[in-house]
Amino acid sequence: MHKSFTPSAASPAEIHLYTAQEFEGLTADPFKGARAIAAGQAFVASAGQAVLVSGEDGALAHILFGLGNGRDALGVAALAARLPEGDYTIARPSGLGFADIAAGWADGAYRFDRYLKEQAAPPRLVIPAGEDGEALSREADAIAHLRDLVNTPASDMGPPALEAEVAAMADRFGARLTVVTGDALLAENYPMVHAVGKAATFAPRFLELEWGDAAHPELALVGKGVTFDSGGLNIKGGDGMRIMKKDMGGAAHAIAMAELIMGAGLKVHLKLYVPAVENAIAGNAFRPGDILSSRKGLTVEIDNTDAEGRLILADALARASEGDPDLLLDFATLTGAARVALGPDLAPLYTDDEALAEAVLAGSKTSGDPVWRMPLWDPYLADLKSPIADLVNSGGRFAGSITAALFLKQFVSARSWAHFDVWAWRKGKYGRPEGGAACGLRAVWAMLQTRYSG
CATH class of the missing domain: 3.40.630.10 (Zn peptidases)
Structure with a gap:
């Protein structure tokens, strides 16, 4: 499987994708305190905006990510480009097809490190059951x-x-x-x-x-x-x-x-x-x-x-x-x-x-x-x-x-x-x-x- 994908993970951080219009109309928290945390960081789901939230153990647990008008099929590339090594799952796809999410993820996680002494591992996206992981990886x-x-x-x-x-x-x-x-x-x-x-x-x-x-x-x-x-x-x-x-x-x-x-x-x-x-x-x-x-x-x-x-x-x-x-x-x-x-x-x-x-x-x-x-x-x-x-x-x-x-x-x-x-x-x-x-x-x-x- 492609190095920025994984078929499963024990406790992946959850990614919640929103367009600006969707987030403006949000009436319930996708996780505890989500809207208050977003307000504290002026998050309005503009394209590329992100809020990273830790769980009780201090580990990254939730991410709010903005897609703006939602027209960029590979919009999640900006998120994959900034996330640290670890496992992540899509809790809310915001209408994006998973193939677009996976393509954007791999695009943003890519690094050309052939000549670098330090070669960091990319963040890994969980490929859920029912998706063609082999085709996405190819x-x-x-x-x-x-x-x-x-x-x-x-x-x-x-x-x-x-x-x-x-x-x-x-x-x-x-x-x-x-x-x-x-x-x-x-x-x-x-x-x-x-x-x-x-x-x-x-x-x-x-x-x-x-x-x-x-x-x-x-x-x-x-x-x-x-x-x-x-x-x-x-x-x-x-x-x-x-x-x-x-x-x-x-x-x-x-x-x-x-x-x-x-x-x-x-x-x-x-x-x-x-x-x-x-x-x-x-x-x-x-x-x-x-x-x-x-x-x-x-x-x-x-x-x-x-x-x-x-x-x-x-x-x-x-x-x-x-x-x-x-x-x-x-x-x-x-x-x-x-x-x-x-x-x-x-x-x-x-x-x-x-x-x-x-x-x-x-x-x-x-x-x-x-x-x-x-x-x-x-x-x-x-x-x-x-x-x-x-x-x-x-x-x-x-x-x-x-x-x-x-x-x-x-x-x-x-x-x-x-x-x-x-x-x-x-x-x-x-x-x-x-x-x-x-x-x-x-x-x-x-x-x-x-x-x-x-």
Whole structure:
């Protein structure tokens, strides 16, 4: 079971969840003196407010916690982030589904402690009888793995380490992994993966994992695996480069999704594709003005070497489309423009499949994981035209997330495709730890379970 969950506890502290409206109308104490204690601490159940009450023996016995308007499905993350080690049970859920409570709890209890001398144990939530503890644990473990991958610095999470992570997952689930490395990428027709990664100390590589019964519908996942992005010769400034260890966040999302799919035994034929590179600077680095060939056969003029993620994704999407998958999904930390439009928490969704869009948004509503559909506005393709190649890799500042998605679309021939331009990073909002974060993962997982439940 996930380390912040437990199936039972001898004497757990009781958590009482209230929205502000519910607490205002409270006419009876949930435990002795609750309303008086709350009044003494000005508790009105605003989002994130908490009152901790000890029992006669001095041990923590009751917690009042505020959910504000109750719209944040993962609102209890702020509570799990501040509670000490110990066991806790939900005495009053305030209408939240237990899956949301468990997801929020694991989110707030998470700590990246790989490099810390002091490693505290997290608070543990009691999973009551009747709840699917295994499924809740799989989700919490997959998201924690995603966050660990993103939080690990590039010195320990370069292309070889990312390959090792996928290899370990393949061994765990009996999947088959194929890896193409270095100059072999040219022989195997991944020219843009090679071009982006060839200047780095660690050779670029293309990872392809296969799992499941080939008679089942093929589900293809693609994740952008730029383990560090200097910007290349269009070098980023210091502030822009500071957290670029997270530029493999798309790969982390795809890996976590594959882990969920295989762990649950979903009835699909899974293909996972991860182009893993570092966008570094050396004498052989690709340059602005270069023209690259691609696996699809389209040529690309390089306008900006800091628009490298879409190049490696283009080869990966072309490869994934060759299997004629029932569904193709890609995750990428692709553009700052998506953050300007939607911020770090909303996952931008791009697809021209109306049924798929509706299914993802339904999964978002079910899971409480926010996703926002963005337009694949074809007239903006004009911004990607080059006079000397089929495409240019950067459409400029205007509508940057849309033009990036349109660029990717040119390399997709699958019958159904969706692109998620995720950020994979979060500041310390709601008391949750700053660093790597899942974005849209629970929404997509809810959609996939519904789509392939038969």
